[in-house]
Amino acid sequence: MRWTICVVGAGKIGQMIATLLKGSPHYSVTVADRDLAALASVRAMDVATQQIDASDPDGLAAALTGFDAVISAAPFFLTPKIAAAAKAAGAHYFDLTEDVAATEAVRALADGSATAFMPQCGLAPGFVGIAGAALAQEFDALDSLHMRVGALPLFPTNALKYNLTWSTDGLINEYCNPCDAIVDGELIKTRPLEDYEVLGHDGVEYECFNTSGGLGTLPETLAGKARAVSYRSIRYPGHCDILKLLLHDLGLERRRDLLKDIFETALPRTDQDVVLVFCTATGSKNGSLREKSYINKSFSRVIGGNVWSAIQITTAAGVLGVVDLMRQDKLPSHGFVRQEDVRLSDFLATEFGRLYQAGDVSAAHQAA
Numbered sequence: 001m002r003w004t005i006c007v008v009g010a011g012k013i014g015q016m017i018a019t020l021l022k023g024s025p026h027y028s029v030t031v032a033d034r035d036l037a038a039l040a041s042v043r044a045m046d047v048a049t050q051q052i053d054a055s056d057p058d059g060l061a062a063a064l065t066g067f068d069a070v071i072s073a074a075p076f077f078l079t080p081k082i083a084a085a086a087k088a089a090g091a092h093y094f095d096l097t098e099d100v101a102a103t104e105a106v107r108a109l110a111d112g113s114a115t116a117f118m119p120q121c122g123l124a125p126g127f128v129g130i131a132g133a134a135l136a137q138e139f140d141a142l143d144s145l146h147m148r149v150g151a152l153p154l155f156p157t158n159a160l161k162y163n164l165t166w167s168t169d170g171l172i173n174e175y176c177n178p179c180d181a182i183v184d185g186e187l188i189k190t191r192p193l194e195d196y197e198v199l200g201h202d203g204v205e206y207e208c209f210n211t212s213g214g215l216g217t218l219p220e221t222l223a224g225k226a227r228a229v230s231y232r233s234i235r236y237p238g239h240c241d242i243l244k245l246l247l248h249d250l251g252l253e254r255r256r257d258l259l260k261d262i263f264e265t266a267l268p269r270t271d272q273d274v275v276l277v278f279c280t281a282t283g284s285k286n287g288s289l290r291e292k293s294y295i296n297k298s299f300s301r302v303i304g305g306n307v308w309s310a311i312q313i314t315t316a317a318g319v320l321g322v323v324d325l326m327r328q329d330k331l332p333s334h335g336f337v338r339q340e341d342v343r344l345s346d347f348l349a350t351e352f353g354r355l356y357q358a359g360d361v362s363a364a365h366q367a368a
Contacts, residue, residue, distance in 0.1 A: 001327065002027065003069060003327050004028050004029075004030075004066070004067045004068050005021055005028070005029045005068065005069050005070075005323070006029075006032055006050075006063075006064055006067040006069075006070050006071070007031045008032050008033070008052070008070060008072050008073065008078075009031075009032075009072060009074035010031050010032075010035060010038035011038065011073060012166075012312055013073045013096065013166070013315050013316060014042075015031075015042060015045065016308055016312040016315070016316040017029075017073060017320060018031050019045065019303060020303070020316055020317070020320055022045070022047055023303075023304060026324070026327065028048075030047075030050055031048070031049050031050075032049070033051070033074075034051060034053045034054070036051065039051060045304075054074060054078045055081070057088075060081065060082065060085035061084075062089075063085075064086055064088075064091055065091075066089075067089065069091055069093070069326070070086040070089070070093050070094070071094045071095070071319055072093070072095035072097075073095075075167070075169060076102050076167075076169065076170060076173070077102070079097050079105065079106065079119070080102060080105035080109075083105065083106045083109050083119075084109055086115075086117075087109050087113055090114070090115060091115060092116045092323075092333070093106070093109075093115065093118070093119075094119070094322065094323055095118075095120070095121065095319075096122035096126070097119055097120060097170075097213075098120065098122075098125055098170055098173060098174060098213030098214065099173055100180075100212070103119045103120055103216075103217075106119040106336075107336050111336070112335075114334055115333070116331070116332060116333050116337050117336055118326075118336075118337040118338075118339075120339060121319040121322050121323075121339070122315040123149060123275065123277075123314045123318050124147075124214040124277075125213060125214055125216030125339065126216070126315070126318035126319065127277070127321075127339075127347075127356065128214060128231075128277055128279065129147075129215065129216045129217075129218050129338075129339035130339050130340070130343075130344050130347055131279050131344055132145055132218060133340035133342075133344075134294070135279055135292060135293075138285070138292060139283030139285050139290070140283070140286070141284040142222070142281065142283040143282045143284070144281065144282045144283070145226060145229045145230075145281045146229075146230050146232070146279070146280050147231050147277075147278075147279045148233070148276075148278045148279070149214060149233065149275070149276065149277050149278075150206065150208075150233060150234025150275070151273060151274075151310065151311040152165075152235065152274055152276065153165070153272065154272045154274050155270075155272060156236055158266075158267070159238070160242050161235070161236035161239055162235065162236070162267060163267055163269060163270040163273070164264065164267045165269065165270065165273050165309060168263050171263070172256050172260060173212060174192070174211035175212075175247060175253075176192060176247065177192065177213065178190070178191070178192070179191070179192055179210045179213075179231065180215050180231075181210070181215075181219065181228075181231070182219050182222060182223065182226055182228055184227065184228070185227050187219055190210050190230075191210065192210050192211055193209050193211075193243055194209060195209060195210045196208070196209045197232070199234075201278065201295065202297075205236075206236060206237070207234075207235055207236070207238075207240055208232035208234050208235075209233060209240050210230065210232055210233075211231065211232065211233040213231075214232075216339050216340075217339070217340065218338075218339070221338065221340050234278065247259075271300050271308070271309040273300055273309050273310045273311055275299075275310040275311055275314045276297050277294070277295065277296040278294075279293060279295075280292070280293045296359045296360050296361060297361055298314050298359035299359070301313065314355070316352075317352045317353060317355040321342075321347045321350045321353035322337075322339075322347070323352075324353075325342060325346055325347065330346055
């Protein structure tokens, strides 16, 4: 069955999603945005476009009517409007948001819906939740699950050792908003930039610290089943200290508009990046305490004749993998759907989930 997809948002992730869908025999894709210049770039990729205004709910619902599914690759603050329009149009809905309030709005819309609503489908939240849930299921009794993700420049040159690779608004939300976690068996909110740790992989040292939104609904699912569950962002050493200077000492956590301007003025974007997913779980299995990790390391690559960054590929593959599973009737087709409802093996077997397989370090070590 060939599905028709409308991607709302013609930015870097929207263009990557459209490229992957265009190369599949199972989908036809249209990209919608109000920015004519962005749409012109999409048309140059030989992808259909439609100009819409997400602030017009009736016009948006009319534009989305007739599509099997809607994928929001728009800014997080447009999420509730796009999700409501998808419901009115009778389409399945997917998005990439890390924003907790936006996700709660989508959950409310999903109540009693005849179509599926699946937010937080990118990398983190998204794929990392699928991988973390798969790890948790390997234990007879889970003790702890710690998930860490970083989208990093391959060649850092500034003091932050960081380049912009995705949404600046989303990045600032991660650094400033409260973080969901399970601590000592209790579902709580923790502060961003805390619970600092150092880890190494392939001879490279990284630092990790709490950031918001990456766990999705997993803390709710594991409440009462685990002693500790956390999500932390991976950065190169020194990044966290500078963030604390900017956000706390200089008060920029209260001036997010200014912080965004500083980041976008001072930090160049790069396509030469790496995405590292590092999940570790401990628990009881066959009567003994065991630990197991899942590691995935993805790089930028050429797809469709163009170079795409690792964060574009992993984010787009994250949402399209679950879209493909729904098309195949392997996920619930109505109501609210969580990332942990997805089997990791099913996801990796989809035409889009296979993009993660090249970076699956854990599988490579098992094969060896």
